[in-house]
Amino acid sequence: MADDGTHDREGAPAVRSDGGTKGADTVALDPWGSSTVDDYRKLFEEFGIESFDDVLPRVPTPHYLMRRGVIFGHRNYRSVADAMTNGDPFAVLSGFMPTGDPHIGHKLVFDELIWHQERGGDAYGLIADLEAHAARGLSWDEIDEHTESYLLSLIALGFDPEEGELYRQSTNRDVQDLAFELGTKANFSELGAIYDFDGETEVSYMQSVVTQMADILYPQLDEPKPTVIPVGPDQDPHMRLARDLAGRMRYFKVTEAYASFELDDQERALVTRAYEALAADVDDPETDVRCTDAAAWLDAERPDSASLESTIETLESGGKEPLRPRVRFLDRNATDDAFEALIEAVEGEKRVYEGHVDSFDLDREAAEELARQVELDHGGYGFLPPSSIYHRFMSGLTGGKMSSSIPASHISLLDDPEDGYDKVKSATTGGRETAEEQRELGGEADECPVYELYAYLLSGDDDEFATRVYEECVGGERLCGGCKEQAAELMAEFLEAHQEKREEAKDVLDGIDIELDSPRKR
Numbered sequence: 001m002a003d004d005g006t007h008d009r010e011g012a013p014a015v016r017s018d019g020g021t022k023g024a025d026t027v028a029l030d031p032w033g034s035s036t037v038d039d040y041r042k043l044f045e046e047f048g049i050e051s052f053d054d055v056l057p058r059v060p061t062p063h064y065l066m067r068r069g070v071i072f073g074h075r076n077y078r079s080v081a082d083a084m085t086n087g088d089p090f091a092v093l094s095g096f097m098p099t100g101d102p103h104i105g106h107k108l109v110f111d112e113l114i115w116h117q118e119r120g121g122d123a124y125g126l127i128a129d130l131e132a133h134a135a136r137g138l139s140w141d142e143i144d145e146h147t148e149s150y151l152l153s154l155i156a157l158g159f160d161p162e163e164g165e166l167y168r169q170s171t172n173r174d175v176q177d178l179a180f181e182l183g184t185k186a187n188f189s190e191l192g193a194i195y196d197f198d199g200e201t202e203v204s205y206m207q208s209v210v211t212q213m214a215d216i217l218y219p220q221l222d223e224p225k226p227t228v229i230p231v232g233p234d235q236d237p238h239m240r241l242a243r244d245l246a247g248r249m250r251y252f253k254v255t256e257a258y259a260s261f262e263l264d265d266q267e268r269a270l271v272t273r274a275y276e277a278l279a280a281d282v283d284d285p286e287t288d289v290r291c292t293d294a295a296a297w298l299d300a301e302r303p304d305s306a307s308l309e310s311t312i313e314t315l316e317s318g319g320k321e322p323l324r325p326r327v328r329f330l331d332r333n334a335t336d337d338a339f340e341a342l343i344e345a346v347e348g349e350k351r352v353y354e355g356h357v358d359s360f361d362l363d364r365e366a367a368e369e370l371a372r373q374v375e376l377d378h379g380g381y382g383f384l385p386p387s388s389i390y391h392r393f394m395s396g397l398t399g400g401k402m403s404s405s406i407p408a409s410h411i412s413l414l415d416d417p418e419d420g421y422d423k424v425k426s427a428t429t430g431g432r433e434t435a436e437e438q439r440e441l442g443g444e445a446d447e448c449p450v451y452e453l454y455a456y457l458l459s460g461d462d463d464e465f466a467t468r469v470y471e472e473c474v475g476g477e478r479l480c481g482g483c484k485e486q487a488a489e490l491m492a493e494f495l496e497a498h499q500e501k502r503e504e505a506k507d508v509l510d511g512i513d514i515e516l517d518s519p520r521k522r
Contacts, residue, residue: 073390079226091219092116093124098146112230123164134204156501179214246383251334266307291318338378397427417492424488431480443473
C-alpha cells in the first residue's frame with residue numbers, strides 16, 4: 001500500500017485506454033520487489049481486478065487520469081463513486097515509504113488523494129516509516145531525512161491537512177492497536193503464501209504487513225464507510241489481504257442459502273439454476289421443491305462445473321428437505337449478547353440454528369445493513385471491504401524501468417528546473433530514426449516516455465491538448481526535437497511553480513500535529 005515510487009520492470013508498457021499493453025505476458029505482483037506488469041489485462045483475469053472503464057460512467061467529473069486510462073483498474077470502486085454522487089461519507093487513504101525524494105511517479109498518487117478530498121472524501125496521507133524500517137532496512141535518520149519532503153509536496157499540490165489527516169505509522173497508537181487486533185486473524189502460513197515469507201523473514205517485517213492492513217482500515221474506525229486506496233498494481237496483494245481481514249473481523253457473515261447446509265459460491269450458483277428451473281413448474285415453490293429434486297435435475301442436465309459432483313452429493317444428503325431461498329447470518333465473532341440481539345432484530349419468518357440464523361423475508365442488502373448495525377451496537381467495527389484503484393506505472397525517461405536509484409530515469413519533485421529540463425531533453429522517445437520516416441510513418445506515441453509526461457502530468461486537465469500532441473505525433477506532424485523542447489519547458493515551469501508552493505507549504509506543515517523527527521532510538 002505504501003508507494004516508494006520505484007517500479008523496476010523490464011520493458012516499458014505502451015499507454016492504451018483499453019487496459020492492455022504491448023510486451024510479454026508476465027504478471028508478477030510483489031509489493032517490495034521488482035514487479036513486472038507487462039500486460040495489465042492479465043490482472044483482470046488472474047487477480048480479479050476490474051476494468052476502470054466499467055465504472056467510469058458512474059464517477060462524477062472524473063479526474064483526467066481516469067479519463068485517459070492511466071487509472072485502468074479497480075476493486076469495488078462503485079461504492080465510492082455512488083457515495084460521491086449521493087453526498088454520502090467516503091474516505092481515501094494512501095501511504096508513502098520515504099526511501100528517497102518524491103518524484104513525478106509519486107505525483108500520480110498525490111493527485112488521486114487530493115482529487116478525492118476535493119470531492120468530499122475524508123482524506124488520509126501517511127508516512128510508512130515502520131514499513132520502510134522493517135521491509136527496506138532504512139535507519140530512522142534516513143527515514144526522517146525524507147519524511148518532511150513527501151509531506152511538503154503533498155501539501156503543495158493541494159492536500160488540505162485541516163480537512164484531512166497526516167500521520168506516521170510509528171506514532172499513531174490507534175493504527176498500532178488495530179494492527180494488533182487484525183493480527184489475531186492472520187497467520188504465518190497465510191503471509192508466507194502471499195508474500196513468500198519463510199523461516200528467515202524477520203518478525204518486524206511480517207508485523208509491518210499487518211500495520212499496513214490497519215492503515216487501510218483506519219479511516220473506518222469511527223464509522224464504516226466506503227474507502228478507496230489509490231495504488232500501483234504491485235500493491236494489490238495488500239488490498240486482497242485487507243479485504244479478507246475486514247471480513248474476518250466482522251461479527252456476522254451474510255450469505256445466500258437454500259437449505260440448512262452450507263454451499264460455496266460455485267455450488268450455490270448450480271443450486272440456483274436448479275431451483276429456478278424447478279420452481280417454474282410447481283404450484284408452491286416453498287414446499288414443492290426438494291433437495292433430491294435439485295440433485296436429480298443437475299444429474300440430468302449436467303451443467304459444466306468443477307463443483308457439479310460435490311453439489312449433487314450435498315443435495316442428495318439433504319434428502320426431502322425443502323429447497324427455499326433465504327438469507328443466512330453466520331456467527332463469526334459475535335458475542336452471545338450480539339447473537340441474541342440479531343435473532344431479536346430479524347423480523348418475519350426465520351429459523352435459528354446453532355451458529356447461524358436464516359431469514360426468509362429479508363433481501364441480501366437489508367440483511368447486510370442489519371448485521372452491521374447490530375455489530376456496531378455491540379462494540380464491533382462493522383468494516384466495509386476497502387476499495388482500490390490502480391494506475392499504470394510510468395516508464396523511465398531513459399527507457400525501461402523508472403527507478404529512484406537511476407536519477408536519469410525519473411524527475412524528482414526537488415530537481416532544479418534546469419535539471420528537469422535537461423532530463424526531458426535527453427529522454428528516449430518513440431520517434432523514428434529519421435525526420436523523413438517520422439513524417440511518413442508517424443511517431444509511436446504509445447511507446448514514448450515523453451508522451452507519457454504529457455498524458456500523466458504536463459497536459460494537466462486539458463484533454464484537448466493531450467489529444468493534439470498524440471495525434472500530431474502519430475500523424476507525423478510533430479517531430480521529436482520540438483516535442484521534447486515543449487515538454488522540457490513545461491516540466492521546468494512545473495518544477496519551478498511546485499517548489500515555490502513547497503516553500504509556502506512549510507508554514508502549513510509547521511502547524512500540523514505530526515512528528516517530523518522520529519522519537520525512536522537510533
